[in-house]
Amino acid sequence: MNVQLKIRRYNPELNKKSWWAEYTLLDVDPSDSVLDVLHKVKWTVDGTLTLRRSCAHGVCGSDAMRINGANALACKVLVSRLADEDSESVSIQVEPILGLPIIKDLVVDMEPFFDHYRSVLPYFVNDSPTPVNGRERLQSAEDRSRFDDTTKCILCAACTTSCPSYWANNRYTGPAAIVQAHRFIFDSRDQAYQDRLEILSERNGVWRCRTIFNCTNACPREIEVTKAIAEVKNALSTGKV
Ligand code: FES
Numbered sequence: 001m002n003v004q005l006k007i008r009r010y011n012p013e014l015n016k017k018s019w020w021a022e023y024t025l026l027d028v029d030p031s032d033s034v035l036d037v038l039h040k041v042k043w044t045v046d047g048t049l050t051l052r053r054s055c056a057h058g059v060c061g062s063d064a065m066r067i068n069g070a071n072a073l074a075c076k077v078l079v080s081r082l083a084d085e086d087s088e089s090v091s092i093q094v095e096p097i098l099g100l101p102i103i104k105d106l107v108v109d110m111e112p113f114f115d116h117y118r119s120v121l122p123y124f125v126n127d128s129p130t131p132v133n134g135r136e137r138l139q140s141a142e143d144r145s146r147f148d149d150t151t152k153c154i155l156c157a158a159c160t161t162s163c164p165s166y167w168a169n170n171r172y173t174g175p176a177a178i179v180q181a182h183r184f185i186f187d188s189r190d191q192a193y194q195d196r197l198e199i200l201s202e203r204n205g206v207w208r209c210r211t212i213f214n215c216t217n218a219c220p221r222e223i224e225v226t227k228a229i230a231e232v233k234n235a236l237s238t239g240k241v
Pocket of ligand 1: 054055056057058059062063073074075076
């Protein structure tokens, strides 16, 4: 399969503006991922192409990017998925995720994203002594299921950077941080849910969400992000978790 690849490139040492670079790759295996294609460019055409990746198996979350206009992990999108049926060629357009400062090519500065993450107390809080054998805090399967979905987040930022509310106002906590807060707010063993709800009730908290669903569509882990956000909104409205 032939691939016409367009990559939005940026190197502040060469040019203050980004530009589109185009590459033609012949005989690409349709079962290759977009990450494989980017590697091909970096390793055989232009070694200056800069991108982030690690596991190449959809686990680490480091290669979120905009592929043909939609956020995804480059390692999880196969070339064949982007091509029309029976077509021998495909056009692929790759850009950095939106709403975060670009450092170089496809690499963005994730610090503003992690600032929001840290702001919601994304860790277990319980200062009382462990009740069972001094080691365990037991939980029913039913209680565990309340936050099962949000434990799957890998902090790739695909959801937050697909959100128009976040593009308009990057002080908005954003879907990923709310997902992380949800994971602990609905954990029956945790004691800091009120602190987290208070943080998310503030001006740039959960009410900035306009239920657009881009976040749910973008999540490579298929987390029901918009539903999780709605559950947090509901807990704030009713005062109950
Ligand atoms: S490289 Fe780890 S998720 Fe894609």
